[in-house]
Amino acid sequence: MRQIVLDTETTGIDPKDGHNIIEIGCVEMVGRKLTGATYHQYVKPDREVDAEAISVHGITNEFLADKPKFREVMQEFLDFIRGAELVIHNAAFDVGFIDTELARNGIKERVHDICTVVDTLAVARKKHPGQKNNLDALCRRYGIDNSHRELHGALLDSEILADVYLMLTGGQTALMLDSRGGSDGDGDQEAGEIRRIAADRYNLAVLPASDEELAEHQAFLKMLDRKSGGECVWLKQSEPQDEELAVH
Known part of the structure; x- marks a missing residue:
């Protein structure tokens, strides 16, 4: 345009x-x-x-x-x-x-x-x-x-x-x-x-997590899951479901 x-x-x-x-x-x-x-x-x-x-x-x-x-x-x-x-x-x-x-x-x-x-x-x-x-x-x-x-x-x-x-x-x-709420x-x-800056404004490097970092993150989520009585939603979202495993 x-x-x-x-x-x-x-x-x-x-x-x-x-x-x-x-x-x-x-x-x-x-x-x-x-x-x-x-x-x-x-x-x-x-x-x-x-x-x-x-x-x-x-x-x-x-x-x-x-x-x-x-x-x-x-x-x-x-x-x-x-x-x-x-x-x-x-x-x-x-x-x-x-x-x-x-x-x-x-x-x-x-x-x-x-x-x-x-x-x-x-x-x-x-x-x-x-x-x-x-x-x-x-x-x-x-x-x-x-x-x-x-x-x-x-x-x-x-x-x-x-x-x-x-x-x-x-x-x-x-x-x-500004939590003061004033003006x-x-x-x-x-x-x-x-x-938020436009994504194409700068050539920003994208650094993926290493295998070691991913493992540490997963271990931390499992600890949270134990402490919350199995209610850690992040762990549930990060792990593949049984149905998906069966398909793949």
């Missing part, structure tokens, strides 16, 4: 108020592995960037002054994502902006016409109910290094989200073992986590 992990930065919060996309970042995965293919583009908006937005992503009006308009890059962008499954954190936000930009520029196609969409925020909320599930919180929860992320950036956030998505969807699970007030408990 071809997947595109996507993020955008914008001039403000709501495209209905005339706000525009000013940065698009995408990274490609095939078979849950990054291919190295990316799409990254800064876009000159039709309005000034809100000061609040600049404080989040650091992209200024001066920086965008010589960048292409959305209509100049939209075909290349659509060609890159077409037919893929989009992986987006808080997908409604980014898809809403992309669809609005397409409509403004006379394009009839919408994101859902050419792609399927997975919202990692919805996935995270289902998997970690009652906890913080923004990108920074998920990076902390899954041990993903995002120390280089001082400001939001579409391409950088897409690369980080790719790691988060892989962990969310089977690469790792967390089991909270730091924001629902983002990190203490006592046990994490």
Whole structure:
């Protein structure tokens, strides 16, 4: 399956108020592995960037002054994502902006016409109910290094989200073992986590028990069986049944 992990930065919060996309970042995965293919583009908006937005992503009006308009890059962008499954954190936000930009520029196609969409925020909320599930919180929860992320950036956030998505969807699970039962007030408990690493992530050596170790283990189970009055279930499971012996 071809997947595109996507993020955008914008001039403000709501495209209905005339706000525009000013940065698009995408990274490609095939078979849950990054291919190295990316799409990254800064876009000159039709309005000034809100000061609040600049404080989040650091992209200024001066920086965008010589960048292409959305209509100049939209075909290349659509060609890159077409037919893929989009992986987006808080997908409604980014898809809403992309669809609005397409409509403004006379394009009839919408994101859902050419792609399927997975919202990692919805996935995270289902998997970690009652906890913080923004990108920074998920990076902390899954041990993903995002120390280089001082400001939001579409391409950088897409690369980080790719790691988060892989962990969310089977690469790792967390089991909270904090018996204190308390919370730091924001629902983002990190203490006592046990994490499972994907089996194919490292080449781990498999060391089978030796004959001597197996014999010692069997002797220990028999001792437990005697002390429990014949109720050692591990011994019963480890020894072949008479019917099986007769067959073989």
